[in-house]
Structure formats: C-alpha cells, structure tokens
Amino acid sequence: MQSKYVSKRYWKDKSTPMGKVDELAKQYDDVIDLSLGDPDLTTHxxxxxxxxxxxxxxxxxxxxxxxxxxxxxxxxxxxxxxxxxxxxxxxxxxxxxxxxxxxxxxxxxxxxxxxxxxxxxxxxxxxxxxxxxxxxxxxxxxxxxxxxxxxxxxxxxxxxxxxxxxxxxxxxxxxxxxxxxxxxxxxxxxxxxxxxxxxxxxxxxxxxxxxxxxxxxxxxxxxxxxxxxxxxxxxxxxxxxxxxxxxxxxxxxxxxxxxxxxxxxxxxxxxxxxxxxxxxxxxTVQPPMIEEYRKRAFYAAERINSIPKLSVLPPKGTFYLFVNIKEMGMTSAEASELILNEAHVLGIPGNAFGYCGEGYLRIACTVNMDKLKEAFDRIEKMDIFCEKIIGLSS
CATH class of the missing domain: 3.40.640.10 (Type I PLP-dependent aspartate aminotransferase-like (Major domain))
Structure with missing residues (x-):
C-alpha cells in the first residue's frame, strides 16, 4: 500500500498464501481447516x-x-x-x-x-x-x-x-x-x-x-x-x-x-x-498428545498415497505433511483453490514456503481423526481424482 504515512519498505505487498488462510477458512460454512499449525487439543x-x-x-x-x-x-x-x-x-x-x-x-x-x-x-x-x-x-x-x-x-x-x-x-x-x-x-x-x-x-x-x-x-x-x-x-x-x-x-x-x-x-x-x-x-502431558498426532499423520499419509495424482513421504516428524500434487497438472495455488472450492478442505500452497515448494500442498493434521477421514473422503471424490480411477477400470 503506497502512502506517505507508510514506510516505503512496505509499499510492495509482502503477504503470502499463509497470511490469507484466515479469510479463506470463512469462505464455506463446512470448511475442514488443515492450514495453520494450531493444534485442536486444549492445553493440558x-x-x-x-x-x-x-x-x-x-x-x-x-x-x-x-x-x-x-x-x-x-x-x-x-x-x-x-x-x-x-x-x-x-x-x-x-x-x-x-x-x-x-x-x-x-x-x-x-x-x-x-x-x-x-x-x-x-x-x-x-x-x-x-x-x-x-x-x-x-x-x-x-x-x-x-x-x-x-x-x-x-x-x-x-x-x-x-x-x-x-x-x-x-x-x-x-x-x-x-x-x-x-x-x-x-x-x-x-x-x-x-x-x-x-x-x-x-x-x-x-x-x-x-x-x-x-x-x-x-x-x-x-x-x-x-x-x-x-x-x-x-x-x-x-x-x-x-x-x-x-x-x-x-x-x-x-x-x-x-x-x-x-x-x-x-x-x-x-x-x-x-x-x-x-x-x-x-x-504426563506429552506422550498422549504426541501419540495422537503421530496416529493422525500416519493415517493422513496412508489416505493421501491411496488417492491418484497425490503422494507424500512417510511421516518422520511434526504433524505436517507436504503433499506432492505435481501430477494434478496445475500450480500449488491452483490445486489448493480447487480442493477448497470442490471439497471444502483448506491447505496451504507449497510455494508459501519457498520456490522449491511449488508443486506441493502443506496440510496440518490438527483436526481429529473423524474430521481427517471426512476431509480425505471429500478429496478422493473430486472429479480430478476420480477420472484416473475410471480410466484404469475401463
């Protein structure tokens, strides 16, 4: 925003896809938000x-x-x-x-x-x-x-x-x-x-x-x-x-x-x-919390790798998965927008994390297992993922 009352350092917009997720999460009433790393569990x-x-x-x-x-x-x-x-x-x-x-x-x-x-x-x-x-x-x-x-x-x-x-x-x-x-x-x-x-x-x-x-x-x-x-x-x-x-x-x-x-x-x-x-x-506090997020990460990875055009490495740490979406044939931003609009599941485009993140989508396993299941159920029903399944079976 160019204004004489704003430092020239900030005249050029420096916002990233990370900063826009709050508004995107409000776009649909039933969004499953896998964007920000804010755990759903309450402090012990x-x-x-x-x-x-x-x-x-x-x-x-x-x-x-x-x-x-x-x-x-x-x-x-x-x-x-x-x-x-x-x-x-x-x-x-x-x-x-x-x-x-x-x-x-x-x-x-x-x-x-x-x-x-x-x-x-x-x-x-x-x-x-x-x-x-x-x-x-x-x-x-x-x-x-x-x-x-x-x-x-x-x-x-x-x-x-x-x-x-x-x-x-x-x-x-x-x-x-x-x-x-x-x-x-x-x-x-x-x-x-x-x-x-x-x-x-x-x-x-x-x-x-x-x-x-x-x-x-x-x-x-x-x-x-x-x-x-x-x-x-x-x-x-x-x-x-x-x-x-x-x-x-x-x-x-x-x-x-x-x-x-x-x-x-x-x-x-x-x-x-x-x-x-x-x-x-x-x-006392950490073991059940860590085990919960470990289970979620491994479950999510299994579901991702079962969906055509998506893949992810086996979880090693954190509760994030960096999903490879390159076979979708679109940019990270386009893939993220498509999944939001069709499945009402919100992730973050990989290019928010540097240029080498292009071709990826970050998801945070910060919702419970039922919500994770619903999220991947919705995603795998999207036309872009069903097309390959139909083609293989015909």
Whole structure:
C-alpha cells in the first residue's frame, strides 16, 4: 500500500498464501481447516490449573528481564535430563513466543547486509525476519528425492564473506522431515570450517517419530556457535500462551535482553508459570498428545498415497505433511483453490514456503481423526481424482 504515512519498505505487498488462510477458512460454512499449525487439543489441565492458581496468588506482574527464575531453572533441568547438556542460567532468555525469539536473534547478530542461509521449504516468516534486522536471506533448496535433507555441497556453495549464520529447522515445518545425524554432523563441520553461527529452530523437537531428536547444541564443538530457539506452542499445545525461549552464549543473550526491553519487556508472567508446569509434568502431558498426532499423520499419509495424482513421504516428524500434487497438472495455488472450492478442505500452497515448494500442498493434521477421514473422503471424490480411477477400470 503506497502512502506517505507508510514506510516505503512496505509499499510492495509482502503477504503470502499463509497470511490469507484466515479469510479463506470463512469462505464455506463446512470448511475442514488443515492450514495453520494450531493444534485442536486444549492445553493440558495440569498446566492451566497450576498457572491460574499462581495468577491468583499474585504472579501477574513483570518477571525478571530474562524470564521467571523458576522457568529458567526448569529449562536447565530439562536439557540436563533429556540431553545431558549443562546449560548455564546466563545462557537463557525467555521470550514472548518462538517468532519473537527469532526476530530478537536476528536483530542481535546481524549487521546491515549480513547474509543468513535458510533451507527451503521454510517457515514462512524467516526471510522477512532476516530483512527486518537489515540482513539478506539466502535460500538453500532441498528436495523430496533427497528426503528434504540439506545437501552440504550446495550449502557450501552459498557461503560468502558476508554469511553470518545458517537457520536449521528439524523436525521441519512444512516438510515434516527430520535431519539425520549425518546431516547434522555435516552441517556442524561446515559451520566450524567457515566460522558460522547455527540458529536451530527446535520448536518441534518432541515430534520425532523414527529416531530420537538431536539438538545441534549437543554436537561436539557446537555449544559456542549455536543459538537454540524453543517454543511451548507445539510441544505442549500452548499456541495462545505465547511463550518460548532462547539458549545461546551469554554475550548474545545479554544483547537480546537489551533489545527485548524495547520490544515487549518481558514474556507474559502467567504464560511463564504455565511453561514451568509444562516442563515439570512433561512425562504426563506429552506422550498422549504426541501419540495422537503421530496416529493422525500416519493415517493422513496412508489416505493421501491411496488417492491418484497425490503422494507424500512417510511421516518422520511434526504433524505436517507436504503433499506432492505435481501430477494434478496445475500450480500449488491452483490445486489448493480447487480442493477448497470442490471439497471444502483448506491447505496451504507449497510455494508459501519457498520456490522449491511449488508443486506441493502443506496440510496440518490438527483436526481429529473423524474430521481427517471426512476431509480425505471429500478429496478422493473430486472429479480430478476420480477420472484416473475410471480410466484404469475401463
């Protein structure tokens, strides 16, 4: 929108298909919404009841600038118990969401013109978060026939004298892939060779179905050059609470704290209390939730692979599936619109996640099994998918 009262940086429309799904979801009364990754499950009662008991007891004020000391202590315990990593208190910053965390990191580490490599398909806000901090996003494509793993030779070709950092996201949104140990170790070797920071977006760390999750910070020599971003949104079904954290070398955390004081000051105190109880009770809270989403993802993959012209890799992590729609003979946007208009099922075109996402559709398994079944029942009855079945039987 061009206006003298609007920054020229925003005169060119930067909206993406991700930003338009809210209106699309209202287009039909019976839409089954598989677009945004907002889980349908409600935050566990243990978290809610304890957090609001604490709110009534007076935890309604600003917290310490780096976060509630009790929450920081629970984060320390978590990393020690789960990964045998000793995190220092001064290396922790609690933030008002994982998205805010990523922005704060970029603002803290980038000088004008610094480059940040990110592998595509990627979480849609990444490029603009880099640009907000006056950096330059550099895109590394990954591909289905390589299991969406990072090809380290192509990665190294993108590194220049201005490269400051590499963003990795595993388990990955939107592809659902999980990087292998070999991939992680190759990335670490390149980071050390070229003296790069790794920004590890670990917000789906609990959703790794085939192999245990490997945090980059646990690899040899990576502690001092890894910035880890966590969120309670997906791992604990707390999207609306808006609370996350950053683990990084203390000199970076100190700068992030200074920036955050001018952005949101502190994360919501009640949300931080909820996060404390989430970590303390994770052995109760997480297993049934993770199993539910695992079942949904595998069911959805089976249904997708039974529909002509659609295919998807076996689920490895997250609750997203990146559906290959190339045999439909249309763009991602066209396929998404067709499925919405004919089946009243809403997904997100793959090109919302980078150019290499063209030819794909992301779906989020964030509705119950009955709704998932109905969604795929509707899709497989669409004319474009029935044509092939009729042709084969004739």
């Amino acid at each position: 009662d243990i978290i809610i009841e304890n957090a609001f008991r604490d709110a009534r007891a007076g935890h309604t004020k600003y917290t310490d600038f780096r976060g509630d000391p009790e929450l920081r202590d629970e984060i320390i315990k978590y990393y020690n118990e789960e990964y045998q990593v000793k995190v220092e208190d001064k290396e922790i910053m609690v933030t008002a969401s994982g998205c805010i965390a990523m922005y704060l990191v970029m603002e803290a580490i980038l000088d004008d013109g610094d480059e940040v490599i990110m592998h595509a398909p990627f979480f849609t806000p990444y490029p603009q978060q880099v640009e907000l901090a006056r950096g330059i996003p550099v895109i590394l494509d990954t591909f289905e026939d390589e299991d969406f793993q990072i090809n380290v030779n192509r990665l190294e070709e993108l590194i220049t004298e201005r490269t400051k950092a590499l963003v990795i996201n595993t388990p990955n949104n939107p592809s659902g892939t999980c990087f292998t140990r070999e991939t992680m170790e190759n990335i670490a070797a390149i980071a050390k060779k070229h003296d790069l920071l790794i920004i590890a977006d670990d917000i789906y760390g609990s959703f790794s179905y085939q192999e245990p999750f490997i945090p980059m910070v646990t690899l040899d020599g990576m502690r001092e050059r890894t910035i880890t971003i966590n969120s309670f949104s997906k791992d604990f079904t707390m999207t609306g609470w808006r609370v996350g954290n950053i683990i990084a070398p203390d000199n970076i955390i100190s700068v992030i704290q200074q920036i955050n004081e001018n952005v949101v000051f502190t994360a919501p105190s009640i949300s931080q209390r909820g996060a404390i109880y989430a970590l303390r009770n994770r052995k």
